[in-house]
Amino acid sequence: MTPDPLLIVKDLKVYFDTDQGMAKAVDGVSFRVGQGETVCLVGESGCGKTVSALSILGLLPQPPAQIAGGKVFFKGRDLLELEQKDLREVRGREISMVFQEPMTSLNPVFTIGHQIEEVITTHEGVDQIESRQRIIRLLNDVGIASPEERMQDYPHNLSGGQRQRVMIAMALACSPELIIADEPTTALDVTIQAQILNLFKELQEDRGMAILQITHDLSVVAGVADRIYVMYAGIMVEEGSVWQIFREPCHPYTMGLLESLPGRRAKGQDLATIPGAVPDPANKPPGCPFHPRCRYVQESCRVQFPEMCDFSDRHLARCPIMYAKRKVQSA
Amino acid sequence: MKEDSSGNNVILKVQGLKKYFPVRRGVLQRVIGWIMAVDGVDLELSGGKTLGLVGESGCGKSTLARLILKLVEPDAGNIFFRGEEITGLSRVEMKPYRRFMQIIFQDPFGSLNPRMTVGQSIEEGLRAVGVGSLEQRRRRVVELLEMVGIPALAAQRYPHEFSGGQRQRIGIARALSVDPELIICDEPVSALDVSIQAQILNLLRSLQEGLGLTYIFIAHDLHVVEYVSDNVAIMYLGHIMEYGPAEVVYSQHLHPYSSALLEAAPVPDPSAKRSWTPLAGDVPSPFNPPPGCKFQNRCPLVEDRCRKGEITLYEVNGAHRVRCWKVLGR
Numbered sequence: 001m002t003p004d005p006l007l008i009v010k011d012l013k014v015y016f017d018t019d020q021g022m023a024k025a026v027d028g029v030s031f032r033v034g035q036g037e038t039v040c041l042v043g044e045s046g047c048g049k050t051v052s053a054l055s056i057l058g059l060l061p062q063p064p065a066q067i068a069g070g071k072v073f074f075k076g077r078d079l080l081e082l083e084q085k086d087l088r089e090v091r092g093r094e095i096s097m098v099f100q101e102p103m104t105s106l107n108p109v110f111t112i113g114h115q116i117e118e119v120i121t122t123h124e125g126v127d128q129i130e131s132r133q134r135i136i137r138l139l140n141d142v143g144i145a146s147p148e149e150r151m152q153d154y155p156h157n158l159s160g161g162q163r164q165r166v167m168i169a170m171a172l173a174c175s176p177e178l179i180i181a182d183e184p185t186t187a188l189d190v191t192i193q194a195q196i197l198n199l200f201k202e203l204q205e206d207r208g209m210a211i212l213q214i215t216h217d218l219s220v221v222a223g224v225a226d227r228i229y230v231m232y233a234g235i236m237v238e239e240g241s242v243w244q245i246f247r248e249p250c251h252p253y254t255m256g257l258l259e260s261l262p263g264r265r266a267k268g269q270d271l272a273t274i275p276g277a278v279p280d281p282a283n284k285p286p287g288c289p290f291h292p293r294c295r296y297v298q299e300s301c302r303v304q305f306p307e308m309c310d311f312s313d314r315h316l317a318r319c320p321i322m323y324a325k326r327k328v329q330s331a
Numbered sequence: 332m333k334e335d336s337s338g339n340n341v342i343l344k345v346q347g348l349k350k351y352f353p354v355r356r357g358v359l360q361r362v363i364g365w366i367m368a369v370d371g372v373d374l375e376l377s378g379g380k381t382l383g384l385v386g387e388s389g390c391g392k393s394t395l396a397r398l399i400l401k402l403v404e405p406d407a408g409n410i411f412f413r414g415e416e417i418t419g420l421s422r423v424e425m426k427p428y429r430r431f432m433q434i435i436f437q438d439p440f441g442s443l444n445p446r447m448t449v450g451q452s453i454e455e456g457l458r459a460v461g462v463g464s465l466e467q468r469r470r471r472v473v474e475l476l477e478m479v480g481i482p483a484l485a486a487q488r489y490p491h492e493f494s495g496g497q498r499q500r501i502g503i504a505r506a507l508s509v510d511p512e513l514i515i516c517d518e519p520v521s522a523l524d525v526s527i528q529a530q531i532l533n534l535l536r537s538l539q540e541g542l543g544l545t546y547i548f549i550a551h552d553l554h555v556v557e558y559v560s561d562n563v564a565i566m567y568l569g570h571i572m573e574y575g576p577a578e579v580v581y582s583q584h585l586h587p588y589s590s591a592l593l594e595a596a597p598v599p600d601p602s603a604k605r606s607w608t609p610l611a612g613d614v615p616s617p618f619n620p621p622p623g624c625k626f627q628n629r630c631p632l633v634e635d636r637c638r639k640g641e642i643t644l645y646e647v648n649g650a651h652r653v654r655c656w657k658v659l660g661r
């Protein structure tokens with residue numbers, strides 16, 4: 001069962017011109033999101049998840065950013081080719097975004113009710129009474145108590161997690177077909193997180209809303225993802241279903257990630273980490289970008305950029321070394 | 332160091348701390364109610380230990396952190412740092428204490444100056460407490476950035492040129508820069524993937540072992556809190572509902588809210604999908620809450636008595652305390 005892809009990102013490249021050289025923050029990333037699907041994008045801090053998401057929606061200022069290549073098809077149209085005006089139409093009506101840092105996208109001088117109302121009224125002609133009811137319902141849905149009161153608050157009156165939930169309410173206000181959520185539940189405790197994830201699920205079932213969720217929280221990923229994409233240093237290193245990734249990770253980076261989970265270590269014992277650090281995007285090593293940290297590294301990894309290898313049904317990983325190993329094992 | 336009755340060195344003591352935010356409405360900005368963000372909190376923290384602070388979003392954790400550091404003024408209560416009362420101190424009088432008490436802010440973007448390179452931001456902090464020559468300070472900046480896994484070259488870049496998790500680590504480097512004794516970590520690893528998170532947690536732990544640092548660790552990830560904390564406090568609407576050694580709170584918690592929270596913790600395993608259980612009942616409002624237990628409208632055990640008079644924090648045994656008469660049968 002493969003739902004019709006709503007969003008297809010093909011070989012996206014986003015570079016930054018910096019004093020230290022060209023930072024290839026995103027360097028050839030491809031993925032798809034089908035209608036009603038939840039796709040999770042995971043990967044080490046700084047690997048290019050936010051930059052990918054923002055460039056899909058034309059939200060990265062250019063310069064300093066430059067889209068160095070690729071296509072982003074949404075319902076057949078290439079978003080990278082659209083005029084700003086048309087793109088604005090798409091954003092907020094068909095696709096909406098939950099930003100990683102709420103304070104950067106909430107306006108400090110307007111009440112939160114006002115900001116949600118703006119989303120509702122710019123896209124639909126609804127009257128004040130109806131829009132007020134919608135705001136109250138949205139805030140209630142994201143677990144904000146006393147919404148009638150709280151809609152009159154300014155962002156600085158809210159806690160970190162409350163701001164994050166207001167952002168989610170804003171993103172849902174226009175009933176989007178696709179929501180791109182960048183770490184939407186990081187500031188939330190488990191009970192409210194559960195409420196938000198259930199809300200997303202309902203909207204998927206009722207309206208076929210698709211979700212592209214960027215998160216490092218593997219408990220969330222395990223619970224919601226239909227499909228997982230793993231990024232490392234600006235490229236996709238593995239993709240597969242939630243079972244394939246959690247039960248049979250193929251890329252050494254993905255394996256390291258799963259081994260670093262706390263809860264597998266006793267107190268007072270060091271947590272497992274992947275030794276070394278993510279390369280600077282302006283200064284990536286040749287060959288496989290993970291090779292300086294990889295325990296399976298071979299000579300060829302240092303010189304040759306690895307191909308995506310087909311491990312099993314729609315389970316791909318960019319590691320010929322592991323591919324050869326698994327082949328031998330299964331033979 | 333002052334010793335308390337049990338012979339521990341108490342670095343921080345907080346008594347009856349309260350913060351109510353006024354709710355103003357209308358053209359005249361009249362006060363129509365209060366948000367009881369922190370509603371009478373007592374805490375005692377021994378040097379070299381970690382207190383984990385958990386609770387629902389909006390329950391008052393960040394406000395408590397800011398009260399302790401005197402970034403907001405309390406409406407009631409007292410704060411003692413190493414036995415000296417700092418409650419009434421002015422900004423200027425607080426200055427000598429600042430370098431010993433640092434915070435890693437929940438919102439790293441809002442706490443970094445956008446017009447300064449991150450190197451300048453950290454260096455400024457060092458200069459403010461009078462660390463060495465410019466040359467020494469620059470070296471320290473590089474050392475600190477490398478400690479949190481940010482390449483030294485990045486010192487010349489501005490906050491917006493980093494990813495969310497990189498900014499969070501810059502905030503950590505800045506807090507560590509002045510060799511504080513107490514660090515309040517407000518969601519310090521929330522934006523980090525597990526591998527870098529592990530790196531930072533290992534770093535915090537080795538600093539604690541080497542330098543005797545004391546932490547208050549606020550986080551939503553219950554596995555992380557269990558791993559780092561000696562003691563854990565569970566907060567709900569401005570009250571501490573349960574407090575005790577981490578093992579006790581995690582495995583023998585008594586309060587109905589603790590159970591709801593700790594047992595809802597999701598696990599990173601796809602076969603455990605069904606664990607998404609939000610708390611039953613409406614999220615209660617922090618506006619003028621009803622008398623009695625703050626958990627009453629969501630509690631499965633609620634009885635009439637819970638709706639009358641204040642419920643106190645009862646001692647169970649040792650340091651373990653619970654704010655519920657019912658589960659204790661008292």
Ligand SMILES: Nc1ncnc2c1ncn2[C@@H]1O[C@H](COP(=O)(O)OP(=O)(O)OP(=O)(O)O)[C@@H](O)[C@H]1O
Nearest residue numbers: 016025045046047048049050051492493494495496
């Ligand atoms: N304006 C910019 N100028 C230069 N480099 C940038 C800029 N914005 C982002 N980068 C770099 O691009 C890389 C990718 O950043 P991005 O924000 O996409 O990471 P991320 O995967 O979202 O990480 P995190 O999990 O920490 O949020 C990072 O190394 C970052 O430093």
Ligand SMILES: Nc1ncnc2c1ncn2[C@@H]1O[C@H](COP(=O)(O)OP(=O)(O)OP(=O)(O)O)[C@@H](O)[C@H]1O
Nearest residue numbers: 157158159160161352368388389390391392393394
């Ligand atoms: N400046 C303010 N004015 C009015 N209300 C405030 C202010 N700051 C915080 N509050 C309110 O006080 C309560 C506690 O907020 P606080 O930021 O301490 O929560 P928190 O426990 O840190 O939550 P989170 O986990 O979401 O960060 C919230 O209801 C919040 O809306």
Ligand code: SF4
Nearest residue numbers: 624627630637655657
């Ligand atoms: S005091 Fe009553 S309402 Fe509060 S937790 Fe105990 S049983 Fe529940």
Ligand SMILES: [Mg+2]
Nearest residue numbers: 050100494495
């Ligand atoms: Mg990001």
Ligand SMILES: [Mg+2]
Nearest residue numbers: 159160393437
């Ligand atoms: Mg907070």
